[in-house]
Amino acid sequence: MIGSESAVAFDALREADLHIDRLYLAGTKGTAGDDALGRLLPVGLQGGFRPRGSVRKKRVRLVALYTAGTEPDWPDHLDPETGIFTYYGDNRRSGSDLHHTKRSGNLLLRDVFEATHGLPEERAVVPPFLCFEKAAPGRSVRFRGLLAPGTETMTSDEDLSAIWRHTKGARFQNYRATFTVLDVGIVQRRWLSSVLAGEPTTGPGCPEPWREWVEGRVYRPLVAPSTLTIRTKDDQLPDDPAGLEMLRMIRAHFDGRETDFEECAVAIWRMMAPATGKCAVTPPSRDGGRDAVGTYMLGPGADRVAVEFALEAKCYRETNSVGVKEMSRLISRIRHRQFGVFVTLSYFAKQVYEEVREDGHPIVMICGRDVVDSLRRKGYSDPERLRKWMDEGFSRNRNIDSVVDIGSSVSVDESMLDESRTTAVSNQMQRL
Structure with missing residues (x-):
């Protein structure tokens, strides 16, 4: 994949662009401050949903989605051949209402997917979603892509669905959300800085596929047909x-x-x-x-x-x-x-x-x-x-x-x- 050939050192993360599949290295002090994602972007150090801004006040400017891939009950999944990313919400235990979670991740999903099917001015306030995957060593991460909520073929009833699960007889709901990984090989730091400063997401440095999605709900997925046909x-x-x-x-x-x-x-x-x-x-x-x-x-x-x-x-x-x-x-x-x-x-x-x-x-x-x-x-x-x-x-x-x-x-x-x-x-x- 583009940009996967080298890793970015911890000290260089604050100014780094985001390259598809590139490894961003964690610190080595053995503390929470080693978290690579927290150094790359001004977001939290824990959880799957890491927004910059207030979800409840609808002032989110950017969202980092983090997946560890270690929860079999919630199998977040990226299909590189279609560019479709499936992500599960943050109500992963019984005892809470669908939208009343600690980090308000499901509330964020509800709001952005509603805007996704709205007018261009509604999509204009949807924050960019950046997908990161847990990597080694330590608290390193790998960037998997710029995400737009929804897909070209799914309706509003399909791209965000509330599903039932149960734990020890207690039933609860969680969201299953479907995103499209946009055909953007490099997300420029210039654009990230502009968005974090409160500028429109279609401002300086905006990737063209993101602009197309905001203005016309056009999905241009990053598809990567597999060359490996013989599985070990x-x-x-x-x-x-x-x-x-x-x-x-x-x-x-x-x-x-x-x-x-x-x-x-x-x-x-x-x-x-x-x-x-x-x-x-x-x-x-x-x-x-x-x-x-x-x-x-x-x-x-x-x-x-x-x-x-x-x-x-x-x-x-x-x-x-x-x-x-x-x-x-x-x-x-x-x-x-x-x-x-x-x-x-x-x-x-x-x-x-x-x-x-x-x-x-x-x-x-x-x-x-x-x-x-x-x-x-x-x-x-x-x-x-x-x-x-x-x-x-x-x-x-x-x-x-x-x-x-x-x-x-x-x-x-x-x-x-x-x-x-x-x-x-x-x-x-x-x-x-």
Whole structure:
């Protein structure tokens, strides 16, 4: 990424420009004053929301958003390929009203997202949001971009949504906010100083994408298509004990009946691909190498096009990789204009990954880390909630002999089912 090639020393932070993905080093005295973000900008030393100015008096001039990426219940996420940043509000514990938080972060979100969908003069008072990510060593940070609230395609009902969570039976709400990382490689200190001094955000040094957003709500995202198509084993497995434990819980739930994991795999796929239409799980005795078949819906609601897919699922341990044999089995069954989905709780061997990508096979490869990330985004990071989700959706005593069509009225090609009975995906999937 632009500007990521060098780090900025602590003593130089007060005058430094902000470069995408550049590391800004912390001090070394071992005190709170070592905080790099507090030295870069005149904001607080703690918390995710660090505004300059009063939120309640609506006099915020600039906001630093800080994410540590260590809270599985609140998985802040930057998608560099789309430029979309998802950030969770600051009501992360039960006991407080949605807008009555210590740092007024949710109140700030409410106000700026309301202005986002207003007139240009309303967006003109929205403070610039600067995204920083926790980095090493110490209290160093990495700059991830200049953010504009909202996205080009989301409505006011979608870009800021209040979601429910619970802790020990106590329910509470928090915001999930969606921002766009603007196509700005360098945020100049001259502009930051002007904004902090109370000048309009479209004043001297203003990045052109920010001006376009203020004046016309035009989103020009910073998109960075990935050049890395071969994920390593470490990339494919959770890097935290809680994530590994989630995978172990799923495997334990299906212990001795691994074929039942197929329905769970379809549910996980639906989390990632909500436009999935009909989907049917094939009986293990005649599945023909495809654990499920279905359709993915494209186009407007009034005239959708159904693209057929086949899904394979493996309830493997994290030490057991998906090899060439398993992948070849799925590839051989995919016909023209179809694609494949392979879901595993483990990882794909390097040779498999290389062959699929180099040969251009239309296979979606979902590994253990992908499964954990999707469950967390749906709020199932808590062991109790995850266990309840599995018990209700994939119990041992479910009747698997009937057929229930879920989603679109477009039918699945019956030949894909190998003339076998089809199994209904669970009621749980109907709720996703």
